[in-house]
Amino acid sequence: MSDKATLEINDQKYEFPIKRGTENEVAIDIKKLRGATDGVITIDPGYKNTGSCESAITFLDGEKGILRYRGYSIEELAEKADFLEVAYLLIFGELPTQQQLDKFDQDIKSHSVVDDDIKKILDAFPKSAHPMGVLSSLTSALTAFYPSSVDVSSEEEMYKAIVRILAKFPVLVAWTLRKKNGLPLDYGDNKLGYVENLLKMMFKNPSGDYEQNPILVNALDKLLILHADHEQNCSTSTVRIAGSSHAGLFVSLASGISALWGPLHGGANQAVLEMLEAIKEDGGDTKKYMAKAKDKNDPFRLMGFGHRVYKNFDPRAKIIKIAADEVLADLGVDDPILDIAKALEKEALEDPYFVERKLYPNVDFYSGIIYRAMGIPLEMFTVMFAMGRLPGWISQWREMRMRNEPIGRPRQLYIGETHRPFKAIDKR
Secondary structure, X not given: OOOEEEEEEOOEEEEEEEEEOOOOOEEEOOOOHHHHOOOOOOOOHHHOOOOOOOOOOEEEEOOOOEEEEOOEEHHHHHHHOOHHHHHHHHHHOOOOOHHHHHHHHHHHHHOOOOOOHHHHHHHOOOOOOXXXXXXXXXXXXXXXXXXXXXXXXXXXXXXXXXXXXXXXXXXXXXXXXXXXHOOOOOOOOOOOOHHHHHHHHHHOOOOOOOOOOHHHHHHHHHXXXXXXXXXXXXXXXXXXXXXXXXXXHHHHHHHHHHHHOOOOOOOHHHHHHHHHHHHHHOOOOHHHHHHHHXXXXXXXXXXXXXXXXOOOXXXXXXXXXXXXXXXXXXXXXXXXXXHHHHHHHHHHHHOXXXXXXXXXXXXXXXXXXXXXXXXXXXXXXXXXXXXXXXXHHHHHHHHHHHOOOOOOOOOOOOOOOOOOOOOOHHHO
């Protein structure tokens, strides 16, 4: 393959270098296009064919169903590592030694107390406030308590900011849930592991002890790992472009939370449960809805099946399906919604229409089922997604700042009115 690409415009040829990634991905470097061509730009709505950066964090091949963090397959990480190890890997580039992991864990625990004034901000929200709006606001509000900007050239300052947000974010997630459920706020227990502590903070009843369920701990740990990063998706790109203005870590993360809130992104697992609820309200006939999904003239869409990026299968779904089965078996939940979900799953895995089109249940389908079985409210699903995506956002922000990437500034193709004279108000 040539190391240059040639573009011809108005009989004039221009050459641009070709770059290759370590996984043999190919990109045409057009950063000098506008200058070389006297103003010509490319247009790519949604940036589906545009690489916004070079990154060493996550590799994703949708055609082959591959997802790797820093070179490690998602299958191995989900089986052999815990969420804190994966967070360290994403952020710092290597799996931690036992000594590094112990220090990381202790440093996070030493920053786990959230300033009591944050409670006043939380109290100001009505119970009707959507948890994602609350979480975004609280994350941004942390800037008021830690106003000094991070010196990105200082490893010590960067590390302190990272462990601080990793420590406080689970508290904010748990408080968001407890606010919604009308429960007193809880600071958790530093004797517990990261995921165990999150569950305790979320679910401990004030009048009794909280008993850890290892199956739920394992399922949540895997869900957080599977959601930890996913290359340059909408929310990650938002974090990077916000941070490119040298906005601080906390507010950049808050911008990512807001982007994740959208139903086309992090709201997908919530959409799955809303679909299941609608099927239940209509009598629960799954065969009827499978037929509707196959009818091109029917506006109904089966949520949680197939994936825009993964063309063959979602590697995360294969992993979390096992955990979903374990959770449902252990909890013995008697829930018609979950019965409908299992029936849809069975039919989709056996129906030739779905099998031939590779419309398998994806990670959003199974994560929604697990969260419902655990007793997490529908509006909190995307908050849990954000909890998992936190280390990915941090790692992407850190990479972008350490590389001193330029401020994000997309171009546009103007299609409005050309120059026209101003009309006085009495002549309009």
